Amino acid sequence: MTGEVAVALDVGGTGMKCALVDTDGVVRHAERHPTDTGRGPDAVVETILTVAEGLAGKARADGLTPIALGIVVPGVVDEARGVAVWSANVGFRDVPLRDLASARLGLPTALGHDVRAGGLAEARLGAGRATGHVLFVAIGTGIAAAHVVAGSAATGAHGAAGELGHILIRPDGPVCGCGRSGCLEALASASAVARRYAELTTAVTDAEPAAGVTTAPDGGSAAGPGPGRTMVTAAQVAARAAAGEEVATRVWREAVEALADGLATAQALFDVATIVLGGGLAQAGAGLFDPLRAALRDRLTFHREPQLVPAVLGDEAGCLGAALLALDQLETP
Amino acid sequence: MTGEVAVALDVGGTGMKCALVDTDGVVRHAERHPTDTGRGPDAVVETILTVAEGLAGKARADGLTPIALGIVVPGVVDEARGVAVWSANVGFRDVPLRDLASARLGLPTALGHDVRAGGLAEARLGAGRATGHVLFVAIGTGIAAAHVVAGSAATGAHGAAGELGHILIRPDGPVCGCGRSGCLEALASASAVARRYAELTTAVTDAEPAAGVTTAPDGGSAAGPGPGRTMVTAAQVAARAAAGEEVATRVWREAVEALADGLATAQALFDVATIVLGGGLAQAGAGLFDPLRAALRDRLTFHREPQLVPAVLGDEAGCLGAALLALDQLETP
Structure with a gap:
């Protein structure tokens, strides 16, 4: 074990997960900060840079040597150019975050995508370890995926690969936040499960149209209960289904079937050895x-x-993946 | 230009396309042979080896130096192990073709998949040249795809990546040769278009069930007209649609919409710069x-x-792609 560490930040719509990670993938220090997006993108960038500087300083104070910086954000990320193209959750639009950060900290910097970085970490350090072809699927308020082959996550030509949440599953299905109907995310995300359960349990007494989903492609969601509804979470729907409740059983079964259709499509195209499911919904276990x-x-x-x-x-x-991206770039000339 | 050439064979269910291709990708000699699968897999393997030997001899007679051999076959191909896992069209099941061929010819040999090799060639020498992220889609009796990034085609963990024909498009759609309903191949392949047109034009006078498709995953198909039907080809359906015929217009529109759904799903997952359409159906042009x-x-x-x-x-x-695979292996230690 050396004293060399990567400074790693996973910037989300609500908070930032930050760490110092050594070259063996061990977290030597971790801290969290609010993102506070309401202040606007410039202020968020300034916070990211200040937090990164603080982490580098913390490393040096602890006798460690920061050798690289990795930052991951949601949305569409052009990793080759180091630009956060579109991160609705964080309010970024064409922010050249990599160059801003490397100029400030004087460290070689990698910018990545949060789900792809999470997939990278699961494939190399987590559940997909020792298999060469991994699909990581994060199911939370949105659904996104990362295809990792030989320890590298596919980015696509424009930084938008892996949008498993936005493939067509039910041509006559509910409208998705992206504007199309029948996307996987509108059928099997945690927010879709909660929304569907609310629709079915309040349909008799509530004639209003269902609350629209406003899920952004990067997984943000503003779906909420309609007037007079009490929102039951996807985890609660899963628990009620396990307990045999009729409506919950139906909603859960429909979500599982939609998810199976989506995974079957992904398997036909990617042919992976291992699918790793993460995000809130995956905590439903068996x-x-x-x-x-x-x-x-x-x-x-x-x-x-x-x-x-x-x-x-x-x-x-995501934070571990940011560290991997930071360290990987040191090996590429 | 050197005198060094790759010996390349693209083995299909009907015929073999064979060539000597130099290191600039130029075809120096081409020939074709029948595959004659009715003789059984052992005889087909023997023919492949004899034809390859003949091509190497032809090269030497012409003053060229054969330096590598590339063979591509349809179906499921494990490129890493050099095994034709399952090629229904050719009758292969777990044939270690790479080692058989390299033992016979004494040349470094690569075994590949026909559509992935075709995609490789289109991406590096053809329509996808100069773009780093390409999806090649072959639409004939079946539908298959190859995802090519940085000049290399994704194989998957088991040699089965790119099966775009077998992703779910219409949950209530026609039964596919693979056994599921609503696959893209059952909706938008050349055989699907021809079959659908036959169904709609003979429905009034022919109450028999539609002929089942027996398309194998490698694109073979035995769909034919039912009793008393005259099969109109997909190209003819396209021509009749262009001329404004009502049924043809409907069949063509439905196929185009299914194909667009499939390509949109692929784009969501792969995010390519260029989609190259090949195969018979792509010749319908504008x-x-x-x-x-x-x-x-x-x-x-x-x-x-x-x-x-x-x-x-x-x-x-496919044959050019076989040559690229043959030459590529010389660069990998």
Whole structure:
């Protein structure tokens, strides 16, 4: 073990997860800060740079040597140019964050995408370790994926690869935040499950149209209960389904089937060895994994069945992935 | 230009396209042979080896030096192990073709997948040249794709990546040869278009159930007209649609819409710069590309629109790709 560390920041719409991570992938120090996006993008950038400087200083004070900086953000991220193209959650639009940060800190800096970085960490340090082809799927208020082959996450030509939440699953399905109908995210995200359950349990007494989803492609969501509704969370729907409640059972089954359709499509295109499920919904455990494995098996014909496993790094995955991106760039000339 | 050439064979269910290709990608000699699969897999393997030997001999007789051998076959191909895992069209099941060929010819040998090799050739020598992220989609009796990034085609963990024909598009759609319902291939392949047109034009006088598609995942198809039907080809349907015939217009529009749904899903996951369409259906020209571009644009929300272009290498693409695989392996230690 050396004293060299990467400074790593995972910037989300609500908070920033920050760490000093050594070259063995061990977290030597961690801290969290609010993002406070209401102040506007310039102020958020300034906070990111100040927090990163503070972490580098903390490293030196602890006798460690910061050798690289990694920052990950949601949305569309052009990793090659180091630009946060569009992060609705954080309020970024074409922010050249990599160059701003490397100028401020004087460290080689990598900018990445939060879900792709999380997938990278799960594939190299977490649940996908030791398998060369991994699909990481984060299911929370939105759904997004990262395809990791040989320890590298696919970015796409414009930094927008892996949008599993926005593939068509039900042509006659509910409207998605992206504007189309029947996207996977509108059927199987945690917010979709909660919304569908609310619709079905209040339909008799509440004739109002369902609250629109305003999920951004980067996973932000403003779906809420309509007037007079009490929102039941997706986790609660899962628990009620497990307890045999009829409406919850139906809502959960429909979400699992939509998710299985989405994963079957991904497997047909990517042919991975392991699918790692992360995000809030994946915490439903056997209540999700058992029926989902069965439904996925039903849908695979000539394809090999991938392992379907829960993520193990929790909400630190993105930050660990930021550290991996920071260290990786040192190896590329 | 050197005198060094790759010996390249693209083995299909009907014929083999063979060539000597130099290190600049120029075809120095080409020949074709029947595959004659009815003789069984052992005889087909023997023919492949004999033809390859003949090509190497031809090269030497012409003053050229064969330095590598590339063979591509349809189906599921494990490129890392050099095994034709399953090629229904050719009758192969777990044939270690790479080692058999390198033992016979004494040349470093690469075994690849026909569509992935075709995609590789289109991406590096053809319609996708100069763009780093390409999706090649072959639409004939079946539908398959190859995702090529930085000049390398994704194989997947088990040699089965790129099965765009077998993603779910219409949950209530027709049964596909793979056993599921509503696959893209059952809706938008050349055989699907021909079958649908036959169904609609003979429905009044023919009460028999539609002939089942028996398309294998490698694109083979045995769909034919039912009793008393005259099969109109997909190209003829396209021509009749262009001439304004009502049923043909409807069939063509439905196929284009299904194809646009499939390409939109692929773009959400891969985020490519260029989609190259090849295979028989792509020869419909503007009659396909104009409505397909419009339908794809309708479906993309926050994603960048890829270029949608026709393949340019024709049926030589697979053979050229076999040559590229043969030459590429010489550069990898």
